[in-house]
Amino acid sequence: MKILVVDDETDVQTLFEQRFRREVRSGEMQLAFCYSGEQAVDYLTAHHSEIVLILSDINMPGMSGFELLRHIRTTYPIPPPTVLMVTAYGDDQSRQQAISLGANDLLSKPLDFQALKEKLKSVV
Amino acid sequence: MSIGSFLIAFFLIRHLRKFAQNAGLPPMWEQILLRAQYVAIGLMVVDAVFDKEQLSKWAWHLFLLGLLWLIYPRSEFRPTRNFVSAVLPLVLINIVVDFTELVASTFARQYNNYFEMAQILAFGWVIAAWVSTQRQQKALEKERQKRLEEEERNRLIAAQNTQLESMVAERTAELVRQKEELEETLTELRATQAQLIQQEKMASLGELTAGIAHEIQNPLNFVNNFAEVSVELCQELNEELAKVDLPESDRDYVGGIISDLVQNQQKIAHHGKRADSIVKGMLQHSRAGSGRKEPTDLNALADEYLRLAYHGLRAKDKNFNASLITNLSEQVGKVDVLPQDMGRVLLNLFTNAFYAVQQKQKLNGDAQYQPTVTVSTKRCDEEVEIRVRDNGVGIPESVRSKIFQPFFTTKPTGEGTGLGLSLAFDIITKGHGGTMEVETEEGKGTEFIIRVPV
Numbered sequence A: 001m002k003i004l005v006v007d008d009e010t011d012v013q014t015l016f017e018q019r020f021r022r023e024v025r026s027g028e029m030q031l032a033f034c035y036s037g038e039q040a041v042d043y044l045t046a047h048h049s050e051i052v053l054i055l056s057d058i059n060m061p062g063m064s065g066f067e068l069l070r071h072i073r074t075t076y077p078i079p080p081p082t083v084l085m086v087t088a089y090g091d092d093q094s095r096q097q098a099i100s101l102g103a104n105d106l107l108s109k110p111l112d113f114q115a116l117k118e119k120l121k122s123v124v
Numbered sequence B: 001m002s003i004g005s006f007l008i009a010f011f012l013i014r015h016l017r018k019f020a021q022n023a024g025l026p027p028m029w030e031q032i033l034l035r036a037q038y039v040a041i042g043l044m045v046v047d048a049v050f051d052k053e054q055l056s057k058w059a060w061h062l063f064l065l066g067l068l069w070l071i072y073p074r075s076e077f078r079p080t081r082n083f084v085s086a087v088l089p090l091v092l093i094n095i096v097v098d099f100t101e102l103v104a105s106t107f108a109r110q111y112n113n114y115f116e117m118a119q120i121l122a123f124g125w126v127i128a129a130w131v132s133t134q135r136q137q138k139a140l141e142k143e144r145q146k147r148l149e150e151e152e153r154n155r156l157i158a159a160q161n162t163q164l165e166s167m168v169a170e171r172t173a174e175l176v177r178q179k180e181e182l183e184e185t186l187t188e189l190r191a192t193q194a195q196l197i198q199q200e201k202m203a204s205l206g207e208l209t210a211g212i213a214h215e216i217q218n219p220l221n222f223v224n225n226f227a228e229v230s231v232e233l234c235q236e237l238n239e240e241l242a243k244v245d246l247p248e249s250d251r252d253y254v255g256g257i258i259s260d261l262v263q264n265q266q267k268i269a270h271h272g273k274r275a276d277s278i279v280k281g282m283l284q285h286s287r288a289g290s291g292r293k294e295p296t297d298l299n300a301l302a303d304e305y306l307r308l309a310y311h312g313l314r315a316k317d318k319n320f321n322a323s324l325i326t327n328l329s330e331q332v333g334k335v336d337v338l339p340q341d342m343g344r345v346l347l348n349l350f351t352n353a354f355y356a357v358q359q360k361q362k363l364n365g366d367a368q369y370q371p372t373v374t375v376s377t378k379r380c381d382e383e384v385e386i387r388v389r390d391n392g393v394g395i396p397e398s399v400r401s402k403i404f405q406p407f408f409t410t411k412p413t414g415e416g417t418g419l420g421l422s423l424a425f426d427i428i429t430k431g432h433g434g435t436m437e438v439e440t441e442e443g444k445g446t447e448f449i450i451r452v453p454v
Helices: A011-019 A021-025 A037-046 A065-075 A092-100 A113-123 B002-023 B027-050 B053-071 B075-103 B105-110 B112-243 B248-287 B298-316 B339-364 B397-402 B420-432
Strands: A002-006 A030-034 A053-057 A082-087 A105-108 B294-297 B323-327 B334-337 B372-379 B383-390 B435-441 B445-453
Touching (some): A002 A037, A011 A021, A011 A030, A011 B112, A030 A037, A037 A065, A053 A065, A065 A082, A065 A092, A082 A092, A105 A113, A113 B112, B002 B027, B002 B075, B002 B112, B075 B105, B112 B248, B294 B298, B294 B339, B298 B334, B298 B372, B339 B372, B339 B420, B339 B445, B420 B435
Parallel strands (some): A002 A030, A002 A053, A053 A082, B323 B372
Antiparallel strands (some): B372 B383, B383 B445
C-alpha cells in the first residue's frame, strides 16, 4: 500500500517514517512525501495510479489542501485514491467543506497515530 | 372790613390745614384748625345776623391775633412763617386803625388816606406773600410728587429685585440640579468607559491568546509526537538488544541508558501534554461564543456544576467540607445560552470559590470557620442574574483588575493555568453579550455576578 503524505512541515516525513517503521520495514506500507499542493499534483501525475491513499494537510502556503482535494477529485483518473484531510482546526465548517469536496475523512491535529493506524487498516 | 378779616382767616386756616396735612403733622393740629375754621364761619354768621360792626371788628382782631399767636411760635409751622408773618402786619395795622378811630376819631379821619394806604399795602403784601407761598408750595408739591414717584419707582424696583432674586435662586437651584445630574452621568460614563476599555483589552488579549496558541500548537505537536515515537524506538531497541550476544555487564549498562532515555522521552511527552492542555485552553478563547444556543435550565445547570465542583475537590482532599447553599429562583426558567460554555463558566467559578474557602481554612485553622459557597439566581426584567459567593480569602485590591486577564493566576505553578476566569469572561461577554463583575473583600469573601440578557 502506497501512501502519499502532503504537509508543508518537513519534519512530518521523519515522524511518519519513525512511526510507521515496522510497517515500512515489513513492506506492508510505502510512504511518499510532498511538501506542497503543487508538488503533490506533479507527483500524482508522474506516479499515476500508484498511490492508494493520500493524507493531506489543509493549511499550506500556495495550494491549500482543499484545492489539492478538488484537483484530485475533478481530474485524477481511476482508480480514485482514498483521501484523508488533516487540520489543526477540527471545527464543523472545515469538516463540512472537506466532505463536500470529496474527502473520505477529516482528522484533527495532533494526530493520534494509534487511531490513524486503525483507520488505515479499515479504509484500505 | 369784616369780610376781609373773614377771607384772611379763611385762607390762612386753609393754607395751614393743607400744610398740616402735607407735612404729616399730628392729627391734633387738624382738629384745632378745623375748630378755628368753624369759629371763623360762626363769627361771620353772627356778624351778618347781628350787624354790630364795632363789636365784630374787635372779635375778628382777637380771633386772628389768637390764631397767629397760636401758630407763629410753633416750630412745626416754621415753613408757613413766610405767609403767616405777612398776615401779621395787616392785622396789626387794622387794629391800630380801628383803635385810632375809637380813641381819636378826628385824628383818624384826618389821616384816613395814610391809614388806608397802609392797609392796602399790607393787604397787597399778604396777597404777594400768598402768591409766592402758593408758588413755593406748588414747587414743593411738585417735588413731593417727584419724591413720591421716585419712592414708588424704588418700591417697584425693590419688588422687581425680589422677584428677580427669587427667579435667580430658582435658576440656580435648577442649574445645580442639572450640574449634579451631569456629574452623575459623567461618573456613569467614566465607569462604562473603564468597563469598555477593560472589555476591549480582554477581547484583544483573548484573540492574542488564541493566536499564540495556534502558533504554538504545531511545534508542540511535533515535540509530543517525536517524544512518543522515541519511546517506541527505545522499546524496539530493547527488543533488538535482546537478540544480540553481549556480556551481562554491558547489557545492563546499555539497558540502563535505554531505560533512562525512555524515562526522559516520557517526561518530555508528559510536559508536552501539559503544555498542550494549556494551548487547548487558550484555543477555547477563539471558540468562545461559537456554537448554538439552546433553551437551558440555568438553575439545574448551576446546581449540577456546584455539586460537581464540590465532589471534584472532595476527591482530592477527603478532609474538606463546605456548606453549599442554593437560592434558585423559579422565575429564571429556561434561558437561551450555550450550555457547555455556561457550564464551563459555572464550574470555573465554583472551583475558584471552593479553592478560596479551602485556602482560608488552611490559613487560619479556626475551628469556628464554616466554609460556605452560595449560588443564587434571579430574573430581572430583561436579564438573568447568577451570583456565586464564597466566604473565602477574598481577592487583594492589587490584583483585582488582573483576574480576568489570560494567564493571571495566584495558584502555585502547575495548579492553575490562569485561563479559567479569562475564558469565563469571554464566554459571558462575547458569547452571551452579558456582563461579569466581581465584588470582593480581602479576608471576607468574594462574589461573582453574571448577568445575561434574555
